[in-house]
Amino acid sequence: MSSVRYRIKHETVYDYGADVVHAHQLLHLTPRQSPHQECLSHEVELCPVPGDRSEDVDAFGNRVIRIELDRPHRHLEVTAEMQVNVRERATVDAKSLPWERVRDALAYAKRPRTEQELEASRYRVESPYVHLKNAFAEFAADCFPRGRSVLACADTLMKKLHDELTYAPGETYVGTPLLDVLESRRGVCQDYSHLMIACLRSQGLSARYVSGYLRTIPRPDAPQLVGADASHAWVSVYVPPIGWIDLDPTNGMRVGTDHITLAWGRDFGDVSPLRGVIVGGGQHTLRVGVTVEVV
C-alpha cells in the first residue's frame, strides 16, 4: 500500500504586554505512532529555553512535553518540526456490527472486559467539553435506524454534519457550548468534531477526539480541504471488531493519507497543542502557523 511522507512545521508565538515572570506549559506536539503512521523525526524547540523540560506519556498514550519557564520573558516561541510517514488505510467495508449490538456490548454486565472494551469505555461518557444532552440524540436519531451497521451510521452522521453545518472560522471559541453550535449550525473543525462525538456518545457508542494536521496543498485531482492552515481535528469511532475508524466531519470524508495524527483524547481539553498558566504577562497576542509539505 502506498504512503505519503510529510514535513510539518508548527509555530506558536506569544507576545506579552508585560513580563511573564513564571510559566508552566503542557505541550501536545509530538506525532503519535500507530499502524497508520510512523514518526520519522520530531523536534520541539523553545525560545527562550525553559528552565525545566521533561517528556512523558499521558493517560491516553500521547507523548507530552512539560516545561517550566522561570525567567522573565515577553515573548515565547514554540516551534515543532516533524517528519511523518502516513500509510494508506485498508478500505473498510461498512458491514460492521449493528450499532445496537455495539452499544449493548459496551454496557456494564458484571462480566470481565477485554482491553479494547475497557479502552472504548473511556470515550463513551461525558467529558469536560462534551456534555450529553437529549438534543444531540434527537439531531442524530435519523442516522441510527434499527439494525444499521455502526460504521454506516457513523458515515451517515458525518455526512449529515458536513451537509448541515457551515464552516465559519472566528464565530466560535473553545468555550462555545455545543448546544449553541447545534442551534446555529456553524463552527470550525473543533465544533464539528465535538458535536459528532456528542451524537455518537448519546447513542451509547464510543468516540474520541483526534488532533492533527491536514495536507495543505491538495492532490491534483482533489478539492482544497478546509482547516489546512492550522492544526485540525476529527473523530475516531469505535467499530468492533475492526477497531477505531477515523472520520473527518468538517470535510465529510474518511481519514486517509491526507491526515497526520498528533494526539487523541476524550475531547479538545485532553490534547490541546499548548496549554499553560502564566504569571504576569498582561495582554497578549498569539500567532499560530502550520505548514504541511509533502516530501
Add this chain to the structure above:
Amino acid sequence: MLSPALQTYSGAADRYDELLDAGGVVRPHWRVLLERLQADWPDSARRGVELARRLVVENGVTYNVYADPQGKDRPWALDPLPVILTAAEWREIELGVQQRATALNALLQDLYGPQRLLAEGIVPAELPFGHPNYLWPCRGLQPPEGRWLHLYAVDLARAPDGRWWVLADRSQTPSGAGYALENREIVTRIFPEVLHELGVRPVARFFGALREQMLSFAEDEEASLAVVLTPGPFNETYFEHAYLARQLGLPLVEGSDLTVRNHTVYLKTLSGLRRVHSILRRLDDDFCDPVELRGDSALGVPGLLGAARAGRVQVANALGCGVLESAAWLGFLPGAAEWLIGETLRLPTVATWWCGERPALDYVLGNLQGLVLKSAFPNQRFDAIFGRDLDDSARADILARIKRRPHAYVAQERFALSQVPAWRSTGQLALTAKAVTLRVYAVATQTGYRVMPGGLARIASESAVDVVSSQSGGGSKDVWVLSEGRAAHDTTARAAGLRASVRNDELPSRLGENLFWLGRYAERCEDKARLLRATLEARADSELWEYALAVTRDLGVIARNDNPLKNLFDAGNTLGLAADVKRFTWCAQQARSRLSTEHWRAIGVLDRQMQEITPKRSEAREILDRLLLSFAALGGFAFDDMVQDNGWRLMMCGRRLERVQFLSNLLARCLRAEHPSTQSELEWLLNITSSTMAYRSRYMASPRLSLTLELIVRDTGNPHALAFQRAELQAELERLSASVGSSLEDMLTDCYLPLVEIDMGSLEGEGQGAAYMRQTFAQGLETLAAAAGRLSDRLSLRHFSHVQDKVQTVAT
C-alpha cells in the same frame, strides 16, 4: 412514668428512638443527662439553651462571611443536647469506618492504577469514567506510602433495627470536622459535669493525629512544612478552613501563596520561598492545578500535579479522590472490598440501584413509587426526587429521562432515620423528636485509620422525614461516645499543644501584606474618626468650624464643595471613613486565621455598628465616639492578644507609618496657614492627637504653638508623637530585618533630624521670620510624610513583591 422534661417528647413506632427503648423507657446511657435536665426543671435547662444560643451567636460572628456581596450569613445551628452512643455501639461503628476507609483507599489505588476491578467487571467503568472528578492526568500517580485517602468521612443513619447504615462517603475534602470540635467546646461549657460523669471521650486528639499525619512526610533534612490550602474567604466553609488551620497550627494559604518550581512546591514567605512537604487541601480536585486539570480557573497551584507525580509533595486527600463521591458506588463497594482486601464490609449500606445496569434499571422503572432518585454524577445537579411524590405525568417524564441515559441515575430505598430529642427551635422550651444522621471522621496514621470518637450529628428541620440526603435548614449536635469503664473525662485535652509553633518566617507573604494593611487601615480609620469628631465638636458658627472644615477637606477626609456632613458615612465616598472601615474589615477577614476569637468578635461588632448607622447629623458625634471605642478595643487586642511575630510586626509597622503620615500632613497643613495657629486651633489639634490631657499635665497652661509641637513632634514619651512613632518603627523594622535576614535602609531618620534641630520658639509670633520658620518646618514635615510613603513601598517590595502578579491560563 414520664418526667416533666419528656412530656412533649414521643417515640415513634416506625423508627428507632435514640432516647427511649421499645417500651418507652429512657435508655440507661441517657439517664445521667436526663436527670441533669430534670434538676431544677425548667430553669437550668433554659439557662443551658440560652448559653448555647449566646455562644453560637457570638461564635456566629466567626461564621459570617464579611465580604460576601450578597451579605448571606449562615449562622451555625447547634442544639445543645448531644447524641449519646455507648462504648459497645461505638465499637461497631469504629471498626466499620476503619475498614471502609481502608477499602476505599485500595479502590482509589486500583482506579488510578491497574484498573483491575474494571477489567474484572466488578465495578462498571462508567462510574469512574463518567465522574467529573476522575482525573485522567492522575492515573499512575503514586502518592507517598500508597495513601490516597488521608481524611475520610462517612454519613451514617440508624435503621429501625438499631444498626448504623452508610448513607454516603466523603472522600474529596470532607468538611465539618472543625465544626464538630467547635460544637464540643460549646457543649462542654453547658454540661461540664455530665461529660465528666459519663466519661465522654474527647475528640481533640483526633486533630493531633491529623497534624502528625500531615507532618509525617519529609524528604530532606529540613523540618517538614505542611499547609492548609483554601479557595479563600469567599468560600462558604472558609470559617472552618481558618478554624482547622488554627487548631492544627498550620499556615492557612491560598493557591497564589504557593508556587511550583522544578517539581517542588514552595510557600512564598516574608523571607523568600520555603519548601512545602504536605498540603491539606480544601480545594476541589479539578481546581487544584490549572495547567493539567480544569483550565478555566486560575484558583489552584499551577504545576501541583507535576510535583505530586514527582513524589515531591503529599496532597491530602490525593488529587482525584472525589471520584468516590457518588451514591452510584454504594451497591458495588461490598464486591470491591471483597476483591481488594478480602473482607466483608461491616457497615451495611442503604439499598441502592445504579440504573446503568440492566436488571437494576428494570427494577427502578417498576418500583419508582417506593424509591428516591438521585443523580449518579455530581455535575448533573438535581435534587433528590421522591417516587411517591410524583403524579402520573411527572412519573412518565422521569421514567423517559432515566431510559434515555440510565447510567446517570441512581435510586435508593427510602430510609427511616432514627430520632433524637432536640429543643424546639421556637416557642416554649420543650423537647421534640427530630431525625438524625451522623458524620464520622477517620484519619490515616502510620498504624492504620484512626476514627474520631464522636463526630457531627445533623438533625432535620422537621421531626418525621426519611430523606437520605442531608437536610438543609436543619441543625447540628455534638456526639458523645462513652468510654469503656468510664475513664475520667479529660476536658482539658483540647487541641492545645498542637498549636505548636508555626515558624515566624513561614508567614505567607500575602498574609503579611494583609496584616500590614490591616494596621494601616486601623490607624487610618482612627485618625479620620478623631479628626471628624474634633471638627464636629466645634460650634457651627465659630471661626474654628470654618478652619477645621478646610483642613479636613484638604486632607481628603471629606469631599470638597459639598455639605461636609452629607456623605460622612457613605461608603461610596472612596476617601471617606466608611470606605476605610470597609477596607479594614476586608483585610481583617483575609487575616482571619491570625486573629483570636475575641479579636474577630470585636471586628464583627464594628462591622455591625457601621451597618446600623443612620446618617443623621445629630448622631454623628455619637457614632464617632462608638467607632473610636471599638477601634481602641481593637488596638488593645492587637497588643495583648496576638503573638508578636513578623506578621504582628508588619501590622505595627503599618500602624506607625500611617500615623507618621497623618500627623506630618496634619501639622504641615496647619503650619502652612497664613496666620499662626490660634488657641482654639491648637486645642483642636491636641484633641485630634489625643494629647489634650498630656499637654495639661505637662505644661499647665493654655496651648502655645511651640509647646504643642514639642508635644506632638518631639516628645518620645507621648504615644501620639512623631518621635514615638519613629522610635517604635525603627525597633520593629530592626527585629523584622534580623528575622528575615535582610536590612532595610532607615529612610526616616534623615528627614526627622531637621525637625529636632529647629528651635520651636522661633515658630511663635506674627513676624516674617517666624512665618518663614513655620513654612520651613511644614516643609520638613511634608518631606517626612513622603519618606514614610517611600518606606512603605520599600517594605512592600521586600516582602510582598511576589504577591501581585496576576495568574492567567493560556491555550491554543
